Amino acid sequence: MRLDKFLAESDIGRRKKVRTYIKEGMVKVNGDVITEPAIEINESSDVVEYLGKAVAYTGKVYYMFNKPRGYITARKDAINKTVFDFFDNVNMNGVFHVGRLDKDTEGLLLLTNDGDFEHQLMYPQKHVEKTYFFWALGSLDEQDREQLGQGIYMGKDEMITKPAKLEVQKSGMYKEFKHEMPIDNLCNIDSNHYNQSVVAGYITISEGRKHQVKRMLKAVGCYVVYLKRASIGGLFLDESLKKGQHRFLTEVEIQKVLGK
Known part of the structure; x- marks a missing residue:
């Protein structure tokens, strides 16, 4: 095994960071300072020291996490609580989030110390699909669906998006669905008659632009008020996980999300 891979999978840091550690002479193998990240070692018999x-x-770890609203997808933040606050009793050195979810977005988030795994899921050319469930103010007619299905412009000087898959599940007035919508307070609702159109459904994208789902739906006149990631690739959120809970991925799930 390569030395940098060994360190990355032993909670020392991400692959790029540990290469720096090695080049700066912070790492020894069997008592000798090693400055070449690609050197091969025997993880079972060689003695590796850092500082x-x-x-x-420790090997590779893969977590499925059900992210709640209100938390930042980051290791630390000066103002807000982060998803890592839910892993207080777990050694998370070297573990990082795969992609990110907005502060007000819930659902499936993966965390790992495997850089190759992250690359397979996040590299744009891999076109890994991600599906989200949404509630939005507004409506989606056939023309809107066609636009989303063909790709849409979200803003000035931006390329058209890749085609999205849309499945509308519910459509009508807020007064019909207010008890189903998982939102405590909506200041944009007509408080007198609740005659605000709402729509719910699933949208699948294969890109990862900032606020992409919200901006795509906004481009066709919908304002997202609830968003939850339901799946990445062939891997679906385990609904038995309560918000803020996590578990290890199974080997079958790891292969599924990689499309193998």
Whole structure:
């Protein structure tokens, strides 16, 4: 195994970071300072030290996390709580989030220390599909659906989006669905008659632009008030996980999300 891979999978840091550590002479193998990240080691018999302390090989880890609203997808934030606050009793050194979800978006978030896994899911040319469930103020007619299905312009100087798949599940007035919508307060609703059109459904995209789902739906006249990621690739959120809970991915799930 390569030395940099060993360190990355032993909670020392991401692959790019540990390469710097190695080049700066912070790492020893069997008592000798090694400055070449690509050197091959035996993870079972070689003694690896980082800053004078022996490194125990932990291997790759893959977490499924049900992200609640109100948390930042980051390791730390000066103002807001982050998704890592839910892993207080877990050694998360070297573990990072795969992609991100907006602060007010819920649902499936993956975390790992495997850089290759992240690359397979996040690299734009891989076109990994991500599906979201949404509630939005507004309506979606056939023309809107066709636009989203063909690709749409979200803003000035931006390329047209890749085609999205849309499945409308519910459509009508807010007064019909207010008890189904998982939102506590909507200041944009007509408080007198609740005659605000609303629509719910699933949208699947294969890109990862900033606020993409919200902006795509806004481009056809819909204002997203609730968003939850339901799946990445062939992997669906385990609905038995309560918000804020996590578990390890199974080997079958890991292969499924990689499309194998």
